[in-house]
Amino acid sequence: MVASPSxxxxxxxxxxVLLVEDEPPMRRFLESTLAxxxxxxxxxxxxxxxxxxxxxxxxxxxxxxxxxxxxGGIEVTTRLREWSQAPILVVSARDQQAxxxxxxxxxxxxxxxxxxxxxxxxxxxxxxxxxxxxxxxxGAPVRCIGDLRFxxxxxxxxxxxxxxxxxxxxxxxxxxxxxxxxxxxxxRQILESIWGPRHTEDAQYVRVYMGHLRRKxxxxxxxxxYLVTEAGIGYRxxxx
Amino acid sequence: VRRPPTVTGVLAALVxxxxxxAIAWFFLGSERTTDVVMLYLLGVVxxxxxxxxxxxxxxxxxxxASFDFFFTTPYxxxxxxxxxxxxxxxxxxxxxxxxSNLTERNRxxxxxxxxxxxxxxxxxxxxALLSSVSHDLRTPLAVVKxxxxxxxxxxxxxxxxxRREYLTTISDEASRLNRLVRNxxxxxxxxxxxxxxxxxxxxxxxxxxxxxxxxEDRLAGRPVHLKVPPDLALVPMDATLIxxxxxxxxxxxxxxxxxxxxxxxxxxxxxxxxxxxxxDDGPGVPEGEEERVFDKxxxxxxxxxxxxxxxxxxxxxxxxxxxxxxxxxxxxxASFAFTLPGGEPGSVRxxxxxxxxxxxxxxxxxx
Numbered sequence: 001m002v003a004s005p006s007x008x009x010x011x012x013x014x015x016x017v018l019l020v021e022d023e024p025p026m027r028r029f030l031e032s033t034l035a036x037x038x039x040x041x042x043x044x045x046x047x048x049x050x051x052x053x054x055x056x057x058x059x060x061x062x063x064x065x066x067x068x069x070x071x072g073g074i075e076v077t078t079r080l081r082e083w084s085q086a087p088i089l090v091v092s093a094r095d096q097q098a099x100x101x102x103x104x105x106x107x108x109x110x111x112x113x114x115x116x117x118x119x120x121x122x123x124x125x126x127x128x129x130x131x132x133x134x135x136x137x138x139g140a141p142v143r144c145i146g147d148l149r150f151x152x153x154x155x156x157x158x159x160x161x162x163x164x165x166x167x168x169x170x171x172x173x174x175x176x177x178x179x180x181x182x183x184x185x186x187x188r189q190i191l192e193s194i195w196g197p198r199h200t201e202d203a204q205y206v207r208v209y210m211g212h213l214r215r216k217x218x219x220x221x222x223x224x225x226y227l228v229t230e231a232g233i234g235y236r237x238x239x240x
Numbered sequence: 241v242r243r244p245p246t247v248t249g250v251l252a253a254l255v256x257x258x259x260x261x262a263i264a265w266f267f268l269g270s271e272r273t274t275d276v277v278m279l280y281l282l283g284v285v286x287x288x289x290x291x292x293x294x295x296x297x298x299x300x301x302x303x304x305a306s307f308d309f310f311f312t313t314p315y316x317x318x319x320x321x322x323x324x325x326x327x328x329x330x331x332x333x334x335x336x337x338x339x340s341n342l343t344e345r346n347r348x349x350x351x352x353x354x355x356x357x358x359x360x361x362x363x364x365x366x367x368a369l370l371s372s373v374s375h376d377l378r379t380p381l382a383v384v385k386x387x388x389x390x391x392x393x394x395x396x397x398x399x400x401x402x403r404r405e406y407l408t409t410i411s412d413e414a415s416r417l418n419r420l421v422r423n424x425x426x427x428x429x430x431x432x433x434x435x436x437x438x439x440x441x442x443x444x445x446x447x448x449x450x451x452x453x454x455x456e457d458r459l460a461g462r463p464v465h466l467k468v469p470p471d472l473a474l475v476p477m478d479a480t481l482i483x484x485x486x487x488x489x490x491x492x493x494x495x496x497x498x499x500x501x502x503x504x505x506x507x508x509x510x511x512x513x514x515x516x517x518x519x520d521d522g523p524g525v526p527e528g529e530e531e532r533v534f535d536k537x538x539x540x541x542x543x544x545x546x547x548x549x550x551x552x553x554x555x556x557x558x559x560x561x562x563x564x565x566x567x568x569x570x571x572x573x574a575s576f577a578f579t580l581p582g583g584e585p586g587s588v589r590x591x592x593x594x595x596x597x598x599x600x601x602x603x604x605x606x607x
Contacts, residue, residue: 115418203440204440204441207443207474208443208474210443210446220466221470222445222448222452222468224449229450231447232479
């Protein structure tokens with residue numbers, strides 16, 4: 001099932017993806033597509049197998065279908081997160097909104113909804129490969145995303161050449177997104193990080209502040225370029 | 241067509257016969273036996289028509305018995321002392337039975353006919369639904385199958401442009417199929433009454449943004465004007481469902497207007513809550529169709545789709561306690577607007593600025 005041995009030398013050349021999918025046609029399709037896009041692929045058809053493959057091969061990325069026959073995708077995410085930091089991209093159907101949120105809360109990084117375009121899936125995977133390859137970037141004093149420039153040391157944010165006037169909360173909210181650039185943050189994760197664990201059900205806090213923030217950084221707040229709404233789930237700072 | 245229960249019928253038969261006897265006694269008398277007989281027969285007809293077979297048979301029996309008791313000699317006795325009266329009683333009973341049976345048969349026929357009519361109606365609707373659904377599902381499937389086999393068989397001999405055309409077709413038709421299945425599922429949920437709203441205070445601006453994002457491809461080449469006031473209050477809604485309403489309205493606009501036609505999405509505060517409008521500069525809705533466009537399986541043309549999109553919109557908006565309407569704009573073009581009622585005043589709290597310590601904050605970021 002392993003496309004090529006996961007020797008350290010091979011690992012340096014192309015990322016190893018663990019693909020967890022129980023539907024054979026989807027599995028075959030994704031396996032070929034991932035291979036065509038330069039990934040090495042190992043395949044698991046259920047959750048147990050996924051966990052044991054992950055333990056033996058230590059993949060760089062995990063593509064995980066939520067509707068597995070044995071362990072649920074959420075359980076797999078939780079158990080993987082006990083020891084692995086590999087980005088987990090969840091694949092799910094439209095009507096699994098609650099499961100998606102649960103998977104994100106359990107530590108998944110991103111999701112795509114079936115049916116999806118291959119280009120979209122690959123773009124997401126590339127973001128995570130890049131992200132993983134520069135772990136130290138998160139600690140850098142200055143970070144640029146599009147026209148946004150964050151100077152963490154001086155606590156300043158610039159849009160183009162203009163310094164943005166942000167309230168304390170707005171700055172913290174934005175900083176949280178920058179620290180998790182590209183990752184979908186659930187309402188609960190945002191609330192817990194900014195307002196504390198007692199406010200995890202008050203998603204309207206986030207909505208109002210996101211509105212404020214967008215008015216300051218987006219050209220068209222209703223069609224955000226940076227702070228994207230993931231309907232019913234949360235938000236993401238788009239890096240691409 | 242529905243008949244009252246037999247107990248009521250039996251009581252009615254008793255009352256009718258009692259009243260008839262009284263009328264006959266006080267107004268007709270034992271001299272006018274023919275009229276008395278007629279009166280009892282009339283009672284049978286009334287009971288049969290109104291209360292059914294068993295009560296009318298009872299009315300026939302009771303009527304005959306009463307006639308015998310009150311109006312044949314010897315009076316106030318069931319005994320009969322002359323052949324003429326025996327004959328009258330027998331005829332009365334016989335005719336009463338016949339009337340009762342005939343009326344019953346008539347009733348049953350009428351009932352069966354109306355049932356059959358309903359059945360035919362249902363059957364016709366079911367057939368229309370099936371044929372429309374299977375046509376709508378099969379068309380994209382057939383196109384996908386056709387294009388895929390053409391690609392397989394043509395192989396490398398196909399010019400690149402043709403290959404690309406087939407592939408685009410496959411992708412587009414698959415998306416169409418996906419939309420159809422989604423609409424059918426939404427409709428099923430709405431009809432089954434199993435739709436559960438997960439209402440939260442939401443920003444309509446955000447929901448509009450998500451809907452526009454989802455339709456990015458289909459809206460390509462169209463100017464989309466957004467009019468959302470920045471201070472619009474949050475409104476309780478199920479964001480996923482309202483997003484679907486907006487997607488359906490926008491799709492509807494793209495279907496019924498030439499490509500390149502501008503679409504306007506506007507939100508404004510309404511007397512309670514918000515009103516959201518999707519308007520276009522297209523040809524508009526035919527005069528008098530403004531209500532019918534929301535009907536199930538109503539479609540402007542065969543190519544327009546399955547005719548569920550707007551029905552689903554109405555279902556979702558109604559479930560939210562709002563209303564949706566369609567109108568033509570004064571300057572031309574169609575406008576679809578829906579309202580969503582607001583929450584109780586004060587339900588949107590002013591948000592606290594965070595006041596965590598730096599240490600809390602750093603640890604939050606490094607989670």
